[in-house]
Amino acid sequence: MSVLQVDNVVSGYGSMEVLHDLSLAVGQGEIVAMLGPNGAGKTTLLRTIFGVVPPWSGTITYKGEDISGVPPERLVRMGLAYIPQEYNIFASLTVQENLEMGAFIRDDDIHPRIEEIFELFPDIAERRKSRAGELSGGMRQMLAIGRALMLNPELLLMDEISTGLAPFLVDAIFERVKELNDQGVTILLVEQNAPKALQTSDRVYIIEGGEKKAEGNPEAIAADEEIARLYLGRS
Amino acid sequence: MVQLALWGVVLGSIIALGSVGLTLIWGITDLFNAAHGDQMTVGAYVTLLVVALIPDVGFLQAAVGPFSFPWAVLIGIIPAIIVSAFLAIAIDRVVYKPLRRMGATSITGFIASIGVAWGLRGLIYVLWGADFHFYASGIRPMVSFLGLRLRTDEVFIVVVAWLATAGTYIFLQNTKMGKALRALSDNADLARVAGINTDRMIVWAWAIAGFLIALAGTLYGIQTQLRAEMGWIFLLPLFAAIILGGQGSITGAAVGGLVLGLAQQMSTAWLRPTYKPAVAFMIMVLALIFRPQGIFGEKESR
Numbered sequence: 079m080s081v082l083q084v085d086n087v088v089s090g091y092g093s094m095e096v097l098h099d100l101s102l103a104v105g106q107g108e109i110v111a112m113l114g115p116n117g118a119g120k121t122t123l124l125r126t127i128f129g130v131v132p133p134w135s136g137t138i139t140y141k142g143e144d145i146s147g148v149p150p151e152r153l154v155r156m157g158l159a160y161i162p163q164e165y166n167i168f169a170s171l172t173v174q175e176n177l178e179m180g181a182f183i184r185d186d187d188i189h190p191r192i193e194e195i196f197e198l199f200p201d202i203a204e205r206r207k208s209r210a211g212e213l214s215g216g217m218r219q220m221l222a223i224g225r226a227l228m229l230n231p232e233l234l235l236m237d238e239i240s241t242g243l244a245p246f247l248v249d250a251i252f253e254r255v256k257e258l259n260d261q262g263v264t265i266l267l268v269e270q271n272a273p274k275a276l277q278t279s280d281r282v283y284i285i286e287g288g289e290k291k292a293e294g295n296p297e298a299i300a301a302d303e304e305i306a307r308l309y310l311g312r313s
Numbered sequence: 314m315v316q317l318a319l320w321g322v323v324l325g326s327i328i329a330l331g332s333v334g335l336t337l338i339w340g341i342t343d344l345f346n347a348a349h350g351d352q353m354t355v356g357a358y359v360t361l362l363v364v365a366l367i368p369d370v371g372f373l374q375a376a377v378g379p380f381s382f383p384w385a386v387l388i389g390i391i392p393a394i395i396v397s398a399f400l401a402i403a404i405d406r407v408v409y410k411p412l413r414r415m416g417a418t419s420i421t422g423f424i425a426s427i428g429v430a431w432g433l434r435g436l437i438y439v440l441w442g443a444d445f446h447f448y449a450s451g452i453r454p455m456v457s458f459l460g461l462r463l464r465t466d467e468v469f470i471v472v473v474a475w476l477a478t479a480g481t482y483i484f485l486q487n488t489k490m491g492k493a494l495r496a497l498s499d500n501a502d503l504a505r506v507a508g509i510n511t512d513r514m515i516v517w518a519w520a521i522a523g524f525l526i527a528l529a530g531t532l533y534g535i536q537t538q539l540r541a542e543m544g545w546i547f548l549l550p551l552f553a554a555i556i557l558g559g560q561g562s563i564t565g566a567a568v569g570g571l572v573l574g575l576a577q578q579m580s581t582a583w584l585r586p587t588y589k590p591a592v593a594f595m596i597m598v599l600a601l602i603f604r605p606q607g608i609f610g611e612k613e614s615r
Contacts, residue, residue: 128506154508162506168499171492178489179496183508225507 080105081233081264082127087136089126096122097288099136104233109255109265111279111296113272114309119288120268121163124235127266128160129153140233155183159231163238163268166222169211173202176210176221180228188228195224198254216247223254234258236267240274252278276300284309316461317579323467323536325574326474331529331547332554332566333481334522340498340561341518344409344422348429349526350548352404354541355433356397356527357534361446363389379465381453382535394527401523402516404429410515430545437541446539470532477528481521482563494518498561549590550577553597559607568608572596 080103090096096119104110112120125131127138132147139145140156150160168176177195181188196203199220205213210221219239226234236255240248252274259265269275276282276296284292284305292305299305335349367373367385374383408425454465485491497504497514505511533543550573557572558565573593580592600607 130502130505150505151508151510160506162503165500165503168496168503170499171496175492175496178492179504179507179509182489182493229508 081141082266083137083139084123084127085137085139087123087126087138088134089122089131089136090134091122091131095134095288097126100285100288100290101136102283102290102293104264104266105281107259107262107264108281109259109267109279110281110283111275112266112268112283112285113275113299114285114291118285120285121237122288123285124160124162124237124266124268128158128235130160151183154229154231157229157232158235159226159229159233160235161222161226161237161239163241167210167213167218167225169209171210172207173210173213173221174206176225177228180225184229191228191230195227198227199224216243216250219243219247219251220254223251227258231263233264233266236265238268238270240269240271248274314579314582317582318575319461319463320467321575321578322571323463323471323574324578325571326471327529327533327536327570328547328550328554328573329567329570330474330478330532331526332551332558332570333478333563334525335551336555336558336561336563336566337494337498337518338522339555341494341501342405342409342413342422342515343419344426345419345552346522347423347426347548348404348433349426349522349551350544350546351430351433351437352397352401352523352544353526353530353533353547354437354539354544355400355530356393356523357530357539357543358437358441358446359393359396359527360386360389360531360534361441361448361539363392364448376449376451379454379456380469381451381464381466382449386448386531386535390528390531393531394524397527397530398520398523401519401526405515405519430548434541434545441539441541443541448534448539466535470536474529474532477525478563478567481525482567485563490514490517495561546590549597550574550593553593553600555607556597557600557604557607559610562607562609565607565609 082104084100084102087097087100088095100123114120122131126133129147129149137144137146140158145153168179171179174192177192178188181191196206202213202217202221202224205217210218213221223239240251243251248271255265255278276299279296282294282296282299283290284299286309291309292299331353335346338344338346364385367388373385376382377384377387408429409422412422412425455462456465456468485495493504493509493514494517497509497511501511530544533547554569554573555566558569573596576596577589577592580589
């Protein structure tokens with residue numbers, strides 16, 4: 079059974095329709111990647127799943143429960159977490175405060191969990207009292223991931239977490255993604271770096287113009303010359 | 314000059330206290346609230362109302378220690394801050410929340426808040442008229458040291474204003490709700506995504522702003538006198554202080570308020586006191602030209 083099911087979702091901003099009748103599914107324990115050109119609607123889909131943008135029609139189901147239009151503050155209680163592409167840290171708060179905000183809905187002692195996150199990302203542990211806005215690009219992304227992990231999510235939505243990072247940092251981030259997945263976190267990610275996404279994911283969707291153009295396992299997608307030429311920027 | 318600076322500190326303390334709530338709301342809701350000054354007037358007048366209702370028995374209408382104002386003022390502050398907090402929440406629910414729902418720009422909110430300002434002031438005129446009012450009549454005791462003179466009331470004002478400002482800062486830095494308010498001010502989208510109930514936080518922000526502005530209004534009433542225009546005229550230095558301090562920055566508002574108070578009072582060494590608002594306006598314009606993000610501006614530009 080799939081953890082996340084998106085059926086015939088139409089969504090957009092104002093009067094502009096961005097997603098046209100889009101469907102996809104993410105199975106338990108999978109890493110699913112969404113690839114496609116800029117403006118294809120991948121970010122809009124993540125925002126619609128996470129209740130930031132209400133769907134115009136269609137249904138979104140999480141573990142059998144209809145979550146279409148359910149606001150983020152309820153979704154985080156159900157085990158979902160979302161890392162937006164930009165502005166994904168509270169720049170004026172300290173590193174530690176960012177993590178505390180990740181567990182805002184918890185009323186018990188969250189410090190053990192904060193220490194676990196710092197063990198996972200030792201680099202940011204040294205900067206725990208620093209303002210997050212002072213961190214380097216790579217550390218910011220680690221903090222953004224750490225914030226999203228504070229509530230031990232079962233399903234993690236990640237939007238282009240590797241964009242703008244040096245190649246060795248991209249590798250480091252994707253290693254973490256793999257580790258998280260090995261620990262049982264299901265992941266739906268949007269990625270610009272097609273080779274990296276194909277290498278990391280279990281299944282791939284190609285999205286363009288708010289529609290699903292192709293789906294399949296990474297090997298099949300990589301082997302399809304037309305897809306590669308049209309959507310993955312290879313000639 | 315030192316005497317002027319001292320008076321500047323007194324005025325700056327009230328501006329600082331008044332601008333803390335204003336910058337909090339600006340940071341959290343992106344609203345530049347033009348009704349903040351008149352909410353200050355309402356706070357001062359609610360205190361006056363209670364003072365008028367309290368009978369002259371026992372110590373109630375007797376002056377507090379070395380100060381000019383009676384105990385009734387200190388009692389009156391409590392209902393004033395409660396009324397002011399609920400009024401602020403009510404205005405948000407009725408006016409600004411629907412605008413946010415519609416995705417209105419901050420200019421629309423600003424214009425709506427001018428309407429609220431005129432409405433509140435109209436209410437004050439209807440209930441109390443255009444006359445001046447005082448919390449207490451009689452002499453205002455002075456203290457002097459090193460050849461400088463200050464009214465005892467002004468010492469009280471400075472101490473209370475900075476205690477309240479520092480208290481707000483400590484609350485925002487150290488409590489869970491304070492951190493969530495700062496997170497919301499920093500990045501509203503991410504605050505929602507992190508699971509913070511932003512709607513409830515906005516209610517608390519207005520309650521805090523209402524609380525602080527009623528206190529500032531009452532202190533200002535103690536220092537000078539109450540009149541229907543008091544808050545509206547006070548709005549310009551408040552705006553200048555928060556622009557100078559940076560959107561959403563409590564430290565910035567406090568420092569900005571102090572700078573405004575000092576600049577306005579010290580300018581009277583060369584300029585007529587009637588030019589005080591012009592001094593505030595000039596500082597605001599200079600801040601907008603040379604440092605639009607403010608001294609302590611923390612928001613990442615988008």
